[in-house]
Amino acid sequence: xxxxxRASPGVTSTRARPTIRVKSSNYSENLIDSxxxxxxxxxxxxxxxxxxxxxxxxxxxxxxxxxxxxxxRDRFATALLSAGHVAVTVESAPELLERVRxxxxxxxxxxxxxxxxxxxxxxxxxxxxKIDQGQLPILVFSGxxxxxxxxxxxxxxxxxxxxxxxxAVQHILPALAPHLFPDNFNRxxxxxxxxxxxxxxxxxxxxxxxxxxxxxxxxxxxxxxxxLQSGSKVRVRFRLPGSKKxxxxxxxxxxxxxxxxxxxxxxxxxxxDQSAIDEFIDQHFFSNRKA
Numbered sequence: 001x002x003x004x005x006r007a008s009p010g011v012t013s014t015r016a017r018p019t020i021r022v023k024s025s026n027y028s029e030n031l032i033d034s035x036x037x038x039x040x041x042x043x044x045x046x047x048x049x050x051x052x053x054x055x056x057x058x059x060x061x062x063x064x065x066x067x068x069x070x071x072x073r074d075r076f077a078t079a080l081l082s083a084g085h086v087a088v089t090v091e092s093a094p095e096l097l098e099r100v101r102x103x104x105x106x107x108x109x110x111x112x113x114x115x116x117x118x119x120x121x122x123x124x125x126x127x128x129x130k131i132d133q134g135q136l137p138i139l140v141f142s143g144x145x146x147x148x149x150x151x152x153x154x155x156x157x158x159x160x161x162x163x164x165x166x167x168a169v170q171h172i173l174p175a176l177a178p179h180l181f182p183d184n185f186n187r188x189x190x191x192x193x194x195x196x197x198x199x200x201x202x203x204x205x206x207x208x209x210x211x212x213x214x215x216x217x218x219x220x221x222x223x224x225x226x227x228l229q230s231g232s233k234v235r236v237r238f239r240l241p242g243s244k245k246x247x248x249x250x251x252x253x254x255x256x257x258x259x260x261x262x263x264x265x266x267x268x269x270x271x272x273d274q275s276a277i278d279e280f281i282d283q284h285f286f287s288n289r290k291a
Contacts, residue, residue, distance in 0.1 A: 061180045062086040062103070066096045066112040067141065072165045076111060079172035083259070085180075093119035093127075100131050109137050109179050111163060114144040121146070122153045134158050137179045141165040142191065162191045171196075174213045174221060174260050181257070192216045193284045199238040201251075201264070203228055210261075212238065217278050219254065219265040227262035228253050236264060240280050247273045 065076045068091050077087035088103070090096045093116045100107065110128065114121050125138060134157075142162040145151060163175045171194045192214040199222060200209050213221040220236075228234065232253045239246050249269035256262045269277070 060084050060086060061108040062088065062106050063109045063111060063176070063180070064088045064090060064096065064099055064107060066090045066093075066110065066116055067165065068092065068113060068115075068117055069165075072113070072141070075167075075169050076172055079169050080176075082169075083173055092117045093124050096124075097127055097131065100128055100136070104132055104136070107136055109139065109176065111139045111141070111176070113141050113165070114146075114150070122150055122157070125154060125157050125159060129157055137182075139163050139176070139179060164194055167194050171213065174223075177257060177260055178255070178263075191281065192221075193281055195220075195241075197238055197241065199236055201237075202235045203232060213261060215277070215281070217274075217281050219251065219263060221261060221263045223261040225258065225261075227256035227258060230254065230256055233267075234264065240276060243276065247276065249273065 061080075063076075063080055063085060065073050065080075065087055066089075067073050067076075073089040073091075077089055080087040088099060088107075090099055096110075096112065096116065100110070112124070113119075114124065116124065125140075128136070128138065137160040138158075140154060140159055140162050141164070143165050145154075145162070160179050163172075167175060175192065175194065193216070194214050196211050196213070198209060199212050199220070200207055201222070208224075210222045210224045213223050215221075220238075230253050234251050234253065235248065236251055237246050237248045247269070250267050251264035252267050254263045254265040266274075
C-alpha cells in the first residue's frame, strides 16, 4: 500500500515543487532566428496580446512505470519526480498486477512495456482490465508493439495511447500530461511523435516562434511559457524533417498549461500537407520497437 510519510518498495517520491526525438533541420534554426516572440507583422499595427490563461497547479499524481529495463524506468521516474509526482517502478508482470490490486484507488496512470517478463503481450492489459474494470488510463511503450493487430486489440481494451520509451527526460512529462490531467487537455486520437522543430504561429496581428513538443495526425504541441487562451484561433507554419516545403494550417488552441505549453488542434490543412503529416506519423510509430 502507499502510505503517507513512508516509502514503499519501488516507490519514488519527493516533496519538492515542482516517441525517439527527430533532429531539427537547418531550416528550423533559421526560422527561430527570423521570428521572435510577439514580433509585430510588418505593415500592420501591433495588437495587444491576450493574457495567458491562469492555470491552477493540479495535485500530484501517482504513476506506475512498468519496464524491465532500468534505464527506461529511471528516466521516466526522474521526469515525474521533477514535477512533484510519485513514480512507482516495477520490473515484471506479476509485480505490476500486484501493485494494481493493492493500490488501485491511488493510481492515476500506468505506463507499461508490453513485453515484461512473464507477460503475454496484450493479455497483460486484459489482466489489468479484470482488476480495474477499465477505469485506469494505460499508456503502452510504442517500441514494444509487435503488430498492427496488437494495436487493434489494445484499442478494444481502452488503451489511452502510446509513448516512446526512449524519449528524452524533458519530453516525457509533456507526453504524459494529457493523460494525467485530462480535464485540461484535448486528447487527439492518433499516436504522437516527439519532435523538436521550429514552428511559427500567427495570432491576430502578431507572430511568435517556438519549438514543437510532439505532433500527431490531429495537431501538435508547442513549448511556450506564454500559452494563448484555449479556443483561440491561430495559423501555423512548420517544415517536417526531410520535407522541402512548408506545412501550413489553421488551428484552434485545444489546451494550455503554463508549465508545459499549449496544444493546437488542426482545423484546416491542405490535403497534400495532411497526407505528409499522416505518412510521417506512420513511419515513426513502429520505429525501434522492442518486440
